[in-house]
Amino acid sequence: MKKKGREYKLTQRPKFNFRPKAPKRDVLILASSNTVQNKRKNRPALFSPSLPLKSHFSSERKLLQNLFNSTMENRAVQEILEKQLLTVAKAVEDKLDEEISALDRVDDDDLEALRERRLQQMKKMAEKRSRWISLGHGEYTEIPAEKDFFSAVKASDRVVCHFYRENWPCKVVDKHLSILAKQHMETRFVKINAEKSPFLAEKLKIVVLPTIALIKNAKVDDYVVGFDELGGKDDFSTEELEERLAKAQVIFFEGESSLKSSAKTRSVRQSSNADSSDSE
Numbered sequence: 571m572k573k574k575g576r577e578y579k580l581t582q583r584p585k586f587n588f589r590p591k592a593p594k595r596d597v598l599i600l601a602s603s604n605t606v607q608n609k610r611k612n613r614p615a616l617f618s619p620s621l622p623l624k625s626h627f628s629s630e631r632k633l634l635q636n637l638f639n640s641t642m643e644n645r646a647v648q649e650i651l652e653k654q655l656l657t658v659a660k661a662v663e664d665k666l667d668e669e670i671s672a673l674d675r676v677d678d679d680d681l682e683a684l685r686e687r688r689l690q691q692m693k694k695m696a697e698k699r700s701r702w703i704s705l706g707h708g709e710y711t712e713i714p715a716e717k718d719f720f721s722a723v724k725a726s727d728r729v730v731c732h733f734y735r736e737n738w739p740c741k742v743v744d745k746h747l748s749i750l751a752k753q754h755m756e757t758r759f760v761k762i763n764a765e766k767s768p769f770l771a772e773k774l775k776i777v778v779l780p781t782i783a784l785i786k787n788a789k790v791d792d793y794v795v796g797f798d799e800l801g802g803k804d805d806f807s808t809e810e811l812e813e814r815l816a817k818a819q820v821i822f823f824e825g826e827s828s829l830k831s832s833a834k835t836r837s838v839r840q841s842s843n844a845d846s847s848d849s850e
Contacts, residue, residue: 702726702755710744710751713762716770722760728820729785732761733776739797739804740780746808747782753812754821784820792818 702708705725713719713731723729732747734740744761751759764771764779774783774790782794799814800806816823 699755702758705758706760707755707758708752710748710759710761713760716762716767719760719762719767719770722758723785723788726758727787728757729783730757730759730815730820731783731785732759733764733767733771733774733779733781733783734761735763735765735779737779742804743780743782746811749808750812750815750821757815757821784815784818786820791820 706722707726713722719731723731730747730750732740732743734743747759747761751757762770764776764781770776776783778795780796783790784792784794794800794811794814797804797806800810812821812823815821
């Protein structure tokens, strides 16, 4: 083709590739997926048939062996305990058989001896009870003077002495001790005015009133000072005071209250209110 005296040579048009390149993130995703696939291919199987059975179940076999050993040990211990229980049961049975045979061998003379022994015990108890009554046991009395205190303490083996003055807390203690004095003949219950007995109060270190001195064999063994050991209030029950005296072994106590009261014990404040209402 000619144009204005010049020659133009037709050439082929260049080809352009307009295909967009894949983003880098796709490359990373493909790379990571390939890596995961390679790892999965290279990872050994959990239970490969090529591996021996012992390598698969060695831990399970050890666990079963330990369980078997512990079971056998428990059985051995159980057999030992059963033998010991049988031995104890046989000993108890033999003892009961001996007691039964001893009772079978008791004749009239033995029964008479037992009866005589029982009568002697009852006689001694009656004599002791009459002696206690003569000494003032069974009642809650007041000691008029300091000199009488020492004679009262020496005459009885067990004495509960209430150091008091004229106030409400001391009246609460009087109410409880008057009840316990009738229930415990083995102990003498007395009270003395601390304000009128300065020498005795100083010698026994009586500071807080009311104070209950627990005396055994003419010696002060323990004190109950105020209401701190009885709940800290004046509405404590007679049983609580009784247990405190029994703890000091100044009265005889066999585990249950000796008071013949109802199931629900009234407090001193309630009983005093009831008495006042009755008088009205």
